Amino acid sequence: xxxxxxxxxxLSPWSIVSFTFNTIRILVTNGYAMVxxxxxxxxxxxxxxxxxxxxxxxxxxxxxxxxxxxxxxRYRLFDDKLGIRQGLIFKKAxxxxxxxxQNIRLExxxxxxxxxxxxxxxxxxxxxxxxxxxxxxxxxxxxxxKQRLVNPSSISGSRADSKAETPRHLAPNQSGTxxxxxxxxxxxxxxxxxxxxxxxxxxxxxxxxxxxxGPIIGQFDWEALANTDFALTLLHWYEQTIAVNMLLQILFAxxxxxxxxxxxxxISMTAxxxxxxxxxxxxxxxxxxxxxxxxxxxxxxxTQHRIQVIRFTQPIIGRFLKLWTINFKQVKGTEVxxxxxxxxxxxxxxREAIEALMPKLPGLVSVSSTLPLSYSGIHLGWFWRRGxxxxxxxxxxxxxxxxxxxxxxxxFGAICFVIGLYLRYRQWGYLHQGDDCWIHTGMxxxxxxxxxxxxxxxxxxxxxxxxxRKQLANLELGLxxxxxxxxxxxxxxxRAIAERALAITAxxxxxxx
Numbered sequence: 282x283x284x285x286x287x288x289x290x291x292l293s294p295w296s297i298v299s300f301t302f303n304t305i306r307i308l309v310t311n312g313y314a315m316v317x318x319x320x321x322x323x324x325x326x327x328x329x330x331x332x333x334x335x336x337x338x339x340x341x342x343x344x345x346x347x348x349x350x351x352x353x354x355r356y357r358l359f360d361d362k363l364g365i366r367q368g369l370i371f372k373k374a375x376x377x378x379x380x381x382x383q384n385i386r387l388e389x390x391x392x393x394x395x396x397x398x399x400x401x402x403x404x405x406x407x408x409x410x411x412x413x414x415x416x417x418x419x420x421x422x423x424x425x426x427k428q429r430l431v432n433p434s435s436i437s438g439s440r441a442d443s444k445a446e447t448p449r450h451l452a453p454n455q456s457g458t459x460x461x462x463x464x465x466x467x468x469x470x471x472x473x474x475x476x477x478x479x480x481x482x483x484x485x486x487x488x489x490x491x492x493x494x495g496p497i498i499g500q501f502d503w504e505a506l507a508n509t510d511f512a513l514t515l516l517h518w519y520e521q522t523i524a525v526n527m528l529l530q531i532l533f534a535x536x537x538x539x540x541x542x543x544x545x546x547x548i549s550m551t552a553x554x555x556x557x558x559x560x561x562x563x564x565x566x567x568x569x570x571x572x573x574x575x576x577x578x579x580x581x582x583x584t585q586h587r588i589q590v591i592r593f594t595q596p597i598i599g600r601f602l603k604l605w606t607i608n609f610k611q612v613k614g615t616e617v618x619x620x621x622x623x624x625x626x627x628x629x630x631x632r633e634a635i636e637a638l639m640p641k642l643p644g645l646v647s648v649s650s651t652l653p654l655s656y657s658g659i660h661l662g663w664f665w666r667r668g669x670x671x672x673x674x675x676x677x678x679x680x681x682x683x684x685x686x687x688x689x690x691x692x693f694g695a696i697c698f699v700i701g702l703y704l705r706y707r708q709w710g711y712l713h714q715g716d717d718c719w720i721h722t723g724m725x726x727x728x729x730x731x732x733x734x735x736x737x738x739x740x741x742x743x744x745x746x747x748x749x750r751k752q753l754a755n756l757e758l759g760l761x762x763x764x765x766x767x768x769x770x771x772x773x774x775x776r777a778i779a780e781r782a783l784a785i786t787a788x789x790x791x792x793x794x
Contacts, residue, residue, distance in 0.1 A: 288357065289356070290355065290356060291354060292417055293416075293418070294351065295393070295396060295416075296416035296417035297344075297350075297351045298392050298417070299390070299392075299400060299417055300347035300351060301347040302390070302392065303414075304343050304346060305343065349369050350367065353366075353369050353372075354367045355367070361378060361379055362376045362377060363376070363379065363403065363413065364376050379429075379430060381405050382403055382412075383404045383611055384582060384583050384611070384625075385401070385402070385404075385427050385581075386401075386404070386579060386580065386581045386582065387399055387400075387402075387427060387579070387580035387581075387582075388400045388579050388580070389577060389578035390576075391576050394578075396417075397419070397420060398417045398418065399417075399423045400415065400416045400417070400418070401423050402414050403415075427582065467563070468561050468563045469562045469563055469641050469642075470562040470627055470630075470638060471560065471561055472559070472560035472561075472629060473558075473560075474558060477554050477557050477558050477560060477628065478553065478554065479604060480557075480604075481546065481550030481551070481552060481553030482549070482602075483598035484553070484606060553628070554575065555575045556573070556574060556579075557573040559573055560573045560628065561573060562627055564642070567584055567585050568582050568584050568585070569582070569583045569642075581625055583609060583611065583625050584644075585644025586644055586645075586646065587611055587612070589610050589611060589612065589760045589761050589762035590610040590736075590760060590765070591610070591730075592607070592608040592610055592731075593605050593606070593607055593608075593652060594608065594727075594728045595723075595726055596725075597725040597726045599726065600727070604630065604631060605632070605635060606626055606627070606629070606630065607627040607630055607635065608626045609625045610763075611761075611762060635652060636650060636651050636652075645733070646733035647732070647733035648715065648716065648717060649717045649719070652729060653729070655712075656711060656719065656721045657711055657712065657770075657774070658707070658710040659706065659709045659767065659768055659769040659770055660753050660769040660771075662747070662748070662753065662769050663706055664702060664703055664706040667702055668703065671699055672695050672696075672699065675688055675691035675695045678691055679691075701724060705724050708721060708722055708724060708727055709721065709722055709768070713777065713778050713781075716733065716734050716781070716785060717734065718732045718778055719732070720765055720767060732758060734778070736760055736761070737758050737785075738759045738760060740756070740759070740779040740783065741759070742754050742757075742776065742779055743755045752772045752773070753769050754772045754776075755767070755768045755775075758778075
């Protein structure tokens with residue numbers, strides 16, 4: 282491989298574009314707190330000349346920073362490591378052992394498509410961010426580097442293989458589908474538009490909407506809006522038509538919630554299609570490849586033996602649609618899905634599709650291939666220990682203040698919290714199957730965690746005095762992806778799982794990661 286990169290090599294000048302957009306992305310991602318100021322300035326017309334000067338200065342600094350990053354970036358691929366040098370004032374030089382690389386992603390942002398260039402993203406175990414990004418590399422070079430980084434033993438023939446894998450009519454700058462080692466294999470999973478729309482619908486998330494919409498909503502003059510003719514007409518219609526009947530009020534509130542959810546779902550569905558369409562999961566040797574993306578094409582690679590836990594999630598809407606999402610969890614901090622902080626996923630999978638996919642992944646350490654239909658629940662003591670504490674706050678306030686709208690609201694919130702705890706208790710359970718352990722969690726939705734006991738790094742059994750009397754225990758299974766805990770389970774079951782995990786790993790000297 283020394284012939285591939287015999288000396289330190291710089292990036293293409295086109296990488297300046299990538300560095301520029303990356304800096305802008307970081308500013309936008311971490312600058313949501315500036316949304317109220319921007320919105321307020323926009324409402325005032327941005328009349329201040331200092332605002333324009335400051336904006337122009339910021340843009341100039343971003344471009345200068347990108348040029349410096351490009352000029353000072355150097356990389357070199359050795360036989361057993363990848364070397365990176367960068368920085369002008371604060372110089373940074375680090376070496377990445379090839380054996381520690383967790384994931385390789387091949388991305389093609391929209392600004393690289395006309396030139397047929399790609400970004401090669403390298404992630405290592407334990408890193409919370411991309412360890413190295415080689416921007417603006419050609420497709421040929423990206424494939425050669427990716428093959429060498431994913432499989433360090435395959436040195437010879439990498440150039441010939443990559444050329445053979447790229448037929449002329451499928452060249453990356455002439456086709457909408459990337460030709461790669463993943464695409465040369467028969468796909469394990471293909472997801473078209475409908476499946477991705479369903480995924481965006483049932484995997485809806487209110488978190489980012491609350492972050493962005495909260496500051497903006499706070500800038501509105503609600504008193505002035507309430508005095509507009511439209512608002513007064515709407516209020517009059519509500520009082521004359523809806524407020525006269527409790528059932529109509531409940532139906533109206535439910536309709537508003539459903540409409541709000543559908544609005545958020547439309548955003549989520551659009552993002553799902555743009556990020557994953559057309560979704561393709563394939564297997565090349567021991568490596569999983571996920572390709573897709575409309576605006577920015579992506580090619581993620583994950584070696585099967587590095588998977589720590591397989592998570593099957595089914596949100597409440599997914600339960601009605603009977604669809605699951607599979608997440609392959611790796612070492613903590615090496616998430617493939619960096620934006621959402623999630624792991625490499627397979628969306629919109631039915632139970633039958635899961636049963637068909639799992640046997641096609643022989644590189645997984647776990648041997649289970651079918652989602653369980655039942656599990657052993659944890660002891661009711663977990664709920665009793667927590668269920669009455671939330672009720673103390675409204676109880677004390679009611680004693681001193683009496684029953685009024687404030688204390689009624691406290692009672693309502695406490696009762697909802699207790700109901701949530703009970704639903705969580707009902708969903709928490711486990712199932713021990715040979716060398717695998719399943720953990721079931723959830724509240725309205727549900728999640729299965731498939732843990733191969735061979736991947737367990739440490740086990741911990743703890744007991745409180747009350748648990749000792751009832752022969753109960755808390756079991757913690759420590760993995761490189763983070764601990765998994767089963768509380769308030771029978772002591773004999775906790776010991777059986779722990780002893781099996783220790784027996785498997787006692788004489789196994791292979792690398793857990």
